[in-house]
Amino acid sequence: MSEEKKLRKKDLRSILWRSFALQGAFNYERMQNLGFCYTMIPAIKRLYDKEEEQSLALKRHLEIFNTTPVAVPTIAGISAAMEEQNANHQDFDTSSINAVKTALMGPLAGIGDSLFWGTLRIIAAGIGISFATQGNLIGPLLFLLLYNVPNLLVRIYGLKFGYSVGVNSLERIQKEGLMDKIMSIATTVGLVVVGAMVATMLKVSTPLKFNVNGAKVVIQDILNQILPNLLPLVLTLVIFWMIRKKFSISKLTIAIIFFGIIVHWAGIL
Template identity: 35%
Template sequence: MRRISKMAERKKITKKTLAKSFHHWYYGHLTCFSQEHMQTFGYLTSMLPIVEELYKDKAEQKEAMQTYTAFFNTEPQLGALVVGITAGLEEARANGDAVDGETINGMRAGLMGPIAGIGDSLVVGTLIPVLLGIALGLSKGGNPIGALFYILVWNVLIYGGMRFAYFKGYELGDKAVEFLVGPQGQAIRKSVSIVGGMVIGAVAATWVPVKTAFQLKDSSGKAFLVMQDQLDGVYPGLLTALFIVFCWWLMAKKNFSPIKVMLILVVVAFVGVLVGFFNPGLKY
């Protein structure tokens, strides 16, 4: 009887509070974002409803919230999984289980990297380029359907995906940690990275065509060598591939920001037009 009574008294987070916590993360994961704290304040905001429901004493609430003042940064969409796991661990701590602040922070720190690796490849490297590719195709001729398609589909997919990740994390609790940081998680990160690279390559080849207007002409003004035709005969899309690799090299190896890379491309295009290597009127 005592055991049954003790189980009945266990604290349980209500679905309403979990939904509130999720929406705080969904809307505020980059709240007060800074280089010092990154997503820390968004995390605090999402955990506030959980802590307020589990602990009625203000001192206990303050002590619990101190756990979430530590630095946190990951891919925010898939990062909802970490917040859900944390909610489950906080519930266990409130019920006196063998979970403390150090355990929770250790879990958060351990999952930041793996979640970022999977999320960046899956969301930024795969989903966004695919949606943008479709939207660009629909936007030809100034059609607004492309923009509306991207806004609608992105928000529907991300909201549904983040909500599923949050509640699945709460359901699995610390069981998800072993899966994400173990061999299976490493295999997932590697496979998603490969797929993401393939998608980026396909989108770049389709929407970033780079061609040259360089020609050699005889004394009569007739072109006897068109460089673009020669390149297409050997390696179609060679200039596009070189430009993409060049941009990747600047950002990945030289740590150039995207803005600096775009400025460099503007200079390259300007000089290329001046020397006749590019033609501003050339239709791609």
């Protein structure tokens, strides 16, 4: 065998940049496959000289792929480390590359979606919106900053980590239970923030008033004495229940628009 094949820093940087374009050719048949293949091209070019080997590697990464975008540099790093081994060792089991990719994309998608979509984005948006409702430019800026600093850090260090430590690293983390703790923290904070947003960002109150023997009874005042923001809470819980009952979101949206117009016309809200 000739000299050992090794990826350069330049290649990894190129993989990082390309990983942003993951969903450029998203399709229903194999989802992010072409985007992932595109991400891996710098590694394939560096590691394989023969057309036949290059072709096999390209086809390998054109298989179905779908995960949460932020996790892709990590998976690409691990795949690149495995391709490197494959290029240097005749007896490397090539099929293990896709086996590992497939094994990673499910769990990482779950973790990434809950951490980034489900939690970080909500916290960032909640804080951003609280400024933006007053027309303050800090709102959108803070939103982007709060989301993207962790987003970019996970991408950069995920790639480094995936490439240098390889397949075993993720198993180790899983065993130590660190990921579970991070997930648990994220879910907790996410729920606390959603609760706070229901109280501060849903403006629902009733103008209903009655005259009982000359005494004015203002319904909203009574509701406030029971629990401030009771109406927003009830509304959210009812819709939550309907979503769990598999009501369609689009139909719910349209129904609420009509509901809003009707109850306003009737003087209830």
